[in-house]
Structure formats: structure tokens, C-alpha cells
Amino acid sequence: MKEFGVSLSSLSLKNPIMVASGTFGFGFEYRDFYDTSILGAIVSKGISLNPRQGNYGNRILEIKGGLINSIGLENPGIDGFVSDILPKIEDIKTTYIVNVLGSDLEEYINVVSRLKDIPRVDGVEINISCPNVKSGGLSFGRDLNQTRELARGIRKIFPKPIIFKLSADLPYIEIAKIMRDEGIDAVTCINTIQSIAIDIDRKDFYFKNIYGGLSGPAMKPVALRVVYQVSKEVGIPVIGCGGIMSYRDVIEFFMAGATAVQIGTANFCSPDAAKRILEDTIIYLKKNKISSVEELRL
Amino acid sequence: MKQCNLKVAHIRHLKGGYVDLTLTYDESLEVPEPGQFFMLKPHNTLLARPISVHNFFYVLKRGYVEFLFKVVGEGTYELSRKVRGDYVTVWGPIGNHFPVFEARKTAILVAGGRGIAPLFYLATTLFDKGYDIYLFYGVKESDELVHLLRLKNLCNRLFITTEDGKRGKKGIITNLFSDSINQYFDIREQTSLFDEKRARLPVCYVCGPDIMIERVCEISLKHDIETYISLEARMACGTGVCLGCAVESRGGRIYHICKDGPVFNAKEFYCL
Numbered sequence: 001m002k003e004f005g006v007s008l009s010s011l012s013l014k015n016p017i018m019v020a021s022g023t024f025g026f027g028f029e030y031r032d033f034y035d036t037s038i039l040g041a042i043v044s045k046g047i048s049l050n051p052r053q054g055n056y057g058n059r060i061l062e063i064k065g066g067l068i069n070s071i072g073l074e075n076p077g078i079d080g081f082v083s084d085i086l087p088k089i090e091d092i093k094t095t096y097i098v099n100v101l102g103s104d105l106e107e108y109i110n111v112v113s114r115l116k117d118i119p120r121v122d123g124v125e126i127n128i129s130c131p132n133v134k135s136g137g138l139s140f141g142r143d144l145n146q147t148r149e150l151a152r153g154i155r156k157i158f159p160k161p162i163i164f165k166l167s168a169d170l171p172y173i174e175i176a177k178i179m180r181d182e183g184i185d186a187v188t189c190i191n192t193i194q195s196i197a198i199d200i201d202r203k204d205f206y207f208k209n210i211y212g213g214l215s216g217p218a219m220k221p222v223a224l225r226v227v228y229q230v231s232k233e234v235g236i237p238v239i240g241c242g243g244i245m246s247y248r249d250v251i252e253f254f255m256a257g258a259t260a261v262q263i264g265t266a267n268f269c270s271p272d273a274a275k276r277i278l279e280d281t282i283i284y285l286k287k288n289k290i291s292s293v294e295e296l297r298l
Numbered sequence: 299m300k301q302c303n304l305k306v307a308h309i310r311h312l313k314g315g316y317v318d319l320t321l322t323y324d325e326s327l328e329v330p331e332p333g334q335f336f337m338l339k340p341h342n343t344l345l346a347r348p349i350s351v352h353n354f355f356y357v358l359k360r361g362y363v364e365f366l367f368k369v370v371g372e373g374t375y376e377l378s379r380k381v382r383g384d385y386v387t388v389w390g391p392i393g394n395h396f397p398v399f400e401a402r403k404t405a406i407l408v409a410g411g412r413g414i415a416p417l418f419y420l421a422t423t424l425f426d427k428g429y430d431i432y433l434f435y436g437v438k439e440s441d442e443l444v445h446l447l448r449l450k451n452l453c454n455r456l457f458i459t460t461e462d463g464k465r466g467k468k469g470i471i472t473n474l475f476s477d478s479i480n481q482y483f484d485i486r487e488q489t490s491l492f493d494e495k496r497a498r499l500p501v502c503y504v505c506g507p508d509i510m511i512e513r514v515c516e517i518s519l520k521h522d523i524e525t526y527i528s529l530e531a532r533m534a535c536g537t538g539v540c541l542g543c544a545v546e547s548r549g550g551r552i553y554h555i556c557k558d559g560p561v562f563n564a565k566e567f568y569c570l
Binding site: 022023024025029030032033045053054055056058059060061062065066067069071074216217265267268269270271272 | 299300301339343344345346387389532533534535537538539540541542543544546552
């Protein structure tokens with residue numbers, strides 16, 4: 001599958017099919033189902049400086065065509081990642097990207113600086129949809145100056161590929177321009193969409209925190225819009241993500257302007273989803289004699 | 299854990315909206331233990347449904363896995379429409395299992411509603427090990443009682459409550475459990491008699507609605523009976539990655555039902 005390798009600035013992938021943060025654990029969990037080394041890249045569960053226990057109460061709700069989650073960024077923290085997770089992923093033979101969370105600039109910088117000397121970590125993906133403590137809990141990406149400072153700060157200390165994960169709830173075009181100008185390698189479009197679910201029987205919000213993140217097929221048209229606009233207007237490599245369930249969805253994202261894609265919720269629907277989608281995509285590309293996904297762009 | 303398409307060998311529609319779905323097992327899957335579950339994927343829903351193993355058996359060297367579930371929504375409805383010869387995508391077996399102690403010989407099982415599903419498989423396993431089994435089985439409406447003949451066969455005594463009062467004792471199972479426990483097991487006496495031989499004490503296994511589990515554990519733990527509970531939660535993946543099936547323990551620790559459970563020592567969640 002080498003012939004379908006893609007490059008996103010300094011990030012080279014053996015194929016354009018990645019798995020999205022939060023839907024694939026740390027990569028070793030799905031080894032029972034298939035050899036996860038066949039994937040273009042694995043993006044880990046988001047890592048913060050200290051362990052986070054996540055939210056209490058309901059965390060998951062299936063809706064028509066989608067899934068709303070309010071997990072609360074549960075993760076073992078950077079120390080837990082280094083001591084417990086790293087030994088388990090040494091033998092995964094594909095690009096390994098660590099998703100990074102933070103509640104302020106220092107936290108992001110601290111986590112990234114710990115990751116930069118780990119050979120197994122091939123790159124980072126920065127989640128800027130986390131609530132920013134210093135801006136009263138609003139998404140980090142709401143503050144464009146801080147976002148620029150963050151991109152610049154991370155670029156300065158991290159020599160490997162850097163991806164920023166954008167949200168349709170944020171001013172994504174402006175943010176993508178900042179990323180391009182600050183030398184960030186690529187942007188992932190998009191993170192889950194902020195949502196609300198209501199339980200009329202309990203007469204309350206379904207989630208304790210009121211809000212959850214929508215993923216799955218229901219969000220695909222929104223993701224396609226963001227991928228299209230960012231790739232057309234900004235000129236930074238785009239990783240498409242949002243509701244991909246089959247190779248046909250992958251091709252749609254390529255047509256909208258993505259260079260690579262991430263499979264997310266589909267991994268929950270069927271543990272072998274990413275493998276199946278990868279195989280079907282390669283068949284499609286071969287059958288249609290497409291040597292580079294850029295040829296598909298509309 | 300593996301993913302497989304299993305063929306429907308048999309499907310029965312029982313009273314009370316219950317469905318008994320038997321699938322031909324695949325040899326590549328591990329043999330399930332009582333308490334473990336599978337994810338069963340309906341075609342019309344995004345996510346699979348976690349359903350505990352109700353029974354596992356061999357006929358002419360071929361393995362069969364049986365699931366008992368109640369139709370409660372779109373996913374279980376779609377699964378209930380399967381016919382013999384259809385395929386169901388499953389992955390599992392998932393999670394830990396009920397501990398079965400070789401040295402003990404008495405088990406108290408407490409089932410509420412569809413909580414009977416994993417306890418039935420446990421009962422068959424305990425029966426094979428020569429246990430005396432006392433089953434407390436409560437439902438809302440008498441129509442919901444399932445597999446009574448099979449259960450009678452396995453258990454030394456079967457205590458039944460229905461809220462409509464048409465079968466067994468009218469009321470809720472926790473009350474009957476509470477009333478019966480001293481009478482039939484003479485726990486206090488046993489505790490003092492066999493203090494050094496705690497292995498002789500019965501083990502209690504509970505599955506049902508949260509409120510029932512809580513009440514049963516209060517009673518069993520008060521009598522110093524080792525108690526194991528099987529919990530459920532909504533989950534997306536069943537593989538330990540979505541982190542959706544979190545429950546909070548007594549100490550405020552978060553457990554994930556698919557990885558750390560579904561079976562827990564009751565002391566993790568309840569105290570005297």
C-alpha cells in the first residue's frame with residue numbers, strides 16, 4: 001500500500017487512513033481484531049499533564065445517525081502515558097500521533113515538551129476545543145491571540161509534525177490561517193460538534209455537564225463543509241474527520257479537499273471498521289486508476 | 299476477544315417481550331464464562347448492544363451461545379426480528395466473570411427482571427460444580443418470568459415474587475430476600491460456627507436494576523455474605539476505548555464496566 005502514501009507538510013503517512021483520537025484508545029486495544037500497523041496513522045486518546053478522571057453520570061447517548069459523548073477527557077496523564085502505555089505500543093509499526101489536551105498554554109507546552117524526546121511518538125495533534133481555564137471555560141480556540149501563541153510555542157519546541165484539530169464551533173478559517181502562518185503541518189477538520197440532549201422523562205439534561213460532543217454520520221455534511229472551506233481558502237493540508245462509515249465517505253472527503261482522513265465513531269460500530277474502510281479505499285483508488293488522492297479534488 | 303458473524307440457530311419469543319436468541323458459536327471465539335457479555339450489532343442502529351451470555355452449551359460437539367434480552371428499543375427490536383439462518387455480527391466475550399469458588403458449596407442468586415440472563419448461565423455452572431443454589435427471582439409482571447422449568451431443575455429452592463401477584467409471592471424480591479435470609483440460611487449461626495471456615499459461607503450473586511442491587515447488598519453485606527454484582531451501562535464500543543461505560547465506586551474511583559467489570563465485589567460500591 002506504499003503507493004498510496006500521502007504527505008502533509010513534514011508528516012508522511014504510508015496511506016491516508018488514520019484513526020481519530022478517542023475512538024481507538026492507544027492503539028493496542030484493537031490488536032485482537034487486526035494488525036493495526038496497516039493503518040496510515042494512529043492518533044491516541046487525548047493526553048493532559050495530570051491524569052483526568054472524566055465526567056460522572058451519563059457519558060454516551062446514541063441518537064439517530066450519531067453519538068453524543070460527554071466522556072470528560074479521561075486519560076492517564078503524561079506520566080501514565082510514558083510508564084503504562086508506551087511499552088504497549090512499541091511494536092505498532094505505523095505513524096503514532098499523540099493527541100494533546102490542556103487547560104492553559106503552559107499545560108500544552110509541558111505535555112508536548114515531554115513528548116518531543118520519545119522516539120515512538122511521531123507527531124502531536126493539538127485539541128484546542130478544551131475549555132480554557134483562563135478564559136472562563138470557553139474553548140481554547142475562541143481566543144485567536146492565545147491560539148497563535150500556542151501554535152508558535154509548540155512549533156518552537158517540537159521538531160516533529162504538528163497537527164491542530166479544529167472545531168466547526170470555532171472560527172476555523174481564521175484559526176487555519178494562523179496555523180499555516182505559524183508553520184503547523186496540518187489541521188484535522190473537525191472535532192465533535194457541541195450538542196445538547198434532553199431527557200424528558202427525568203425532565204433534565206441527559207448529561208450532567210449539559211453539553212456533549214456529536215459524532216457519527218449525522219455530522220458528516222458539516223465536516224465536509226469545513227474541509228472544503230479550509231482547503232480552498234487557506235492552503236494548509238487538511239485531514240478530514242467526521243462520520244466516515246465507508247470508503248465512499250472517504251472519497252467524499254478527498255473530493256472536498258482532504259489529503260488524509262480519520263475514522264472515528266465507526267471504530268465503535270465495528271472494531272474492524274478502519275481496516276475494512278482502508279481496504280475498500282485502496283480498491284477504489286486502484287480500480288479508478290487514481291495515483292494521488294489530490295486528483296479527486298473537486 | 300474477536301469479531302464474528304454468528305448464524306441464528308434458534309429464536310424464541312417469550313412472554314413479557316423477552317427474546318431468547320441462540321447463535322451457532324464460532325470455534326475461534328473463546329468459550330464465555332458466566333457474567334461475560336457480547337456486543338451484538340443490529341443493522342439499523344449505529345452502535346452494537348451489550349448483551350450478557352445467558353447460556354453456553356454443546357450439541358454434537360458444536361457450541362451454541364444463548365442470549366436472553368427484552369425488547370426495549372430499536373436495537374433490541376431489530377435483533378428480535380432475526381430468523382433462523384440470519385447472521386448477527388458480534389464481538390466478545392467481553393469483561394470479567396462471576397468468581398466461582400471450588401471450596402464453597404452454597405450460592406444465593408438474586409435476579410431482578412432481565413437480571414436473570416447472566417445468572418442463569420451462572421446457575422448451570424454452579425450446578426455442574428455441585429453447588430446448592432437458592433435463587434430469588436423477582437419481576438414486575440408474571441409474564442416476565444422466564445425459563446421457570448429449567449430454573450426449578452437447577453435450584454434447590456426458587457423464590458419468586460411478582461408485583462402483580464399472579465405468580466409466587468406478591469411484592470418485590472428484596473423484601474422476600476430480606477425475610478427469608480435468616481430463616482433459610484441461619485447466617486448468624488453459621489458465621490459464629492464457621493468463623494475459621496469462612497469457605498463454608500454462601501456466596502451471593504446479584505443482577506438486576508440498580509435500586510434492587512443496592513438493597514440486596516445492604517442485606518447480604520450486613521450478614522457478612524460475600525457478594526458479587528453484575529452492573530450495566532450504556533457503552534459505545536465494548537472494547538475499552540470509548541470510556542462511556544464509567545461507574546463511580548464507593549471511594550469515588552471510576553470503573554469501566556467493559557474492562558473492570560461487569561462483575562464487581564459489592565464492597566466496591568456498597569458498605570454496611
